[in-house]
Amino acid sequence: MKKNKKVSQWLFGAALVLGLTGCGQKDEAVLKVGATVGPHAQVVEAVAREAEKQGLKVEVIEFSDYITPNAALADGSLDLNSYQHLPFLQTYNANNGSHLISLGESILMRMGLYSQTYHKLAELPDHARIAIPNDPTNGGRGLLLLADANLITLKPDVGHKATLSDIVENPKQLEIIEIEAAQLPRSLEDVDAAAITMNYMMSSGLDPKELGLYLESKDAALAVMVVAAREEDKDNADYQKFVKLYQSQPVRDFIQQTFNGTIEPAFQ
Template sequence: MLETTPRVAVIPGRRTALIALAASVFSVAALTFAPAVHAQDKTSIKVGIMAGEEEDTWVAVKEQAATNGLTVETVIFNDYTQPNEALARGEIDANAFQHEPYLENQIATQGYKIVVAGYTALWPVGLYSKKHKSLEELPDGAVIGVPNDPSNEGRALRVLEDAGLIKLREGAGILATVADVDENPKKLEIKELDAGIVGRAIDDLDGAVVNTDWALKSGLTADIQIARETIENNPYRNFIAVRAEDKDAPWVKKLVASYQNEAVKEAFDRIYKGSGVSAY
C-alpha cells in the first residue's frame, strides 16, 4: 500500500535555515530563468472572420494550417466594427475581413495597433449595366449610381476614372466624392445612393458601380459588368491582420502561408465563382 503522507526529515538548527534559504534562492532563480511563453510560441489561435462564404474558405485554410502545425479556430462576426476591437482586446489573435483604407480609418479613430500580416483576396468593384453592353455604348448624360458612403464612393469614382469616363482632381485621394470630379466629358449624372440600394436600382440607371457583396445580393452577374477595377497595387485588397506586437511571430508566418497556397485558391475560386480573386 502506498503512503499518502510523505516523510519529512527534520534537520535541526542552523542547517535547517541554510537549506531553506538555498531552496528559496533556487526557487527565485527558477522563476527568473524559466522560459516565458510568448505569442510566438502559439500552436493554437483564434481568427475573426465575417459570416458567409468566408466561413467556407476558412475550412480550407484550417486544413492547410493543420499541416503546418497550427490549429485555427474561426470566430464569426456579423458587424464590421467588431473584429478589430476583438483583436485589440486580445480576444482573438488575428482577423481577416478588411482592406487598408478601412484599417487606416479605424487606426485614426480608435488608435488600434494593428498591422497587415499578409494579403488574401480582392472583391473587385464593377460597373454594371442592363441597358448597355460596353463603355462605348454609354450615352452622353448617362445616369450612373455610386454608393454614398465615404470609402465606397471614392472607390467607385476610381472605377469610373480608370474606365476613362471621368477625371478626379489631383490629390482627391481614396475618399473622393462627386465634388472632386474635375473632368466629365460625357456629362454623366452621378447619383449617390445607399450602398444597399444602388445595385437594386440598376433598372432605373444606365449603370451602377457596385461592390461584390451587394452585387451578389442584388442578383448582378459578371456578364453585365462593363468595367472593373484592377488588382495590381489595389489598396482594397483584403488581408490577415494581427496586433503590431505579433507581426514577426512564427505563428503569423504559418497562418499567412496557410492561406496563400494553391489548395486555398482552388477552394476560394470554387466558392466565389469569379466574383472574388486571390490577391497575393
C-alpha cells in the first residue's frame, strides 16, 4: 500500500508539473513577425508595443535580404512578415510554388534615384553608370523609375516585369548595372546613381532628402507594402488582430513622428 501510495503521489506530481508547463507554454505563445532591417522593423516594433498592451506578444525577427523572410514564412518559421509589396509577393509565390497572401496594407515605401556625386537629375552625364536591384520585381521597378524620370523608354505595358531587354530608348546611353538590393546604398561610391528603396537608404544611415534626384510617385502600386501570411492562416484571429493594430492611430502617429514624411502609412 505504501508503494502504491508513493506511485500515486509521483503520478499526481508529474501531472501537476506537466499541467503547469502546458499552461506556461500557452501563456508564452509569441507571434513571430519578420521584417527587413531599418524602417520596416522599426514599425513592426511599434506594433509589437501596442500589441503587448492588448495581451498579444510579438517577436520581431530582422532580415537583411528580400528572399529569406518569405522562405521563413512559407516553412512556418515565421507567422507573418512585413517588408514587401504585393507584386513581389506574387512573384515569390510563382517562382517557389508557395501560397502566401496579403492580410492588409502597411506602409508606403517609395523607391528613389539617389546620387552622392550629382544633385539634380539633369546633371547626370552621358554614359552614367546607374545601379538597380537585381531581383526581378524590384529590378523592373527600378527601370520604371528611370522611365518615369524620362531617362529611358520601355516597351509599352511591360510594367514591373520590365528587364534590360525591354529598353527601347536610352538617349544618354546609360550603363545600367544590376546589384543586390541590400548592397545598393554601398554602391553609391562606385556608380553615378542608384535606384534604392527607402528602407535600405535609411537603414544604411543615408539621408534620402540630401541624396535624392527623383522619387517614385505616391500612387505607384509597388510603393505600397503589405503584411503577409500563409493562405491557410487568413482567418487566424491573432494575425488579424496584429494587422488591425498595425493600421491603428498610435502606429500612424509613430510613423509620422519618426519618419517625418519619408515613410507614410499606406492604410486609410
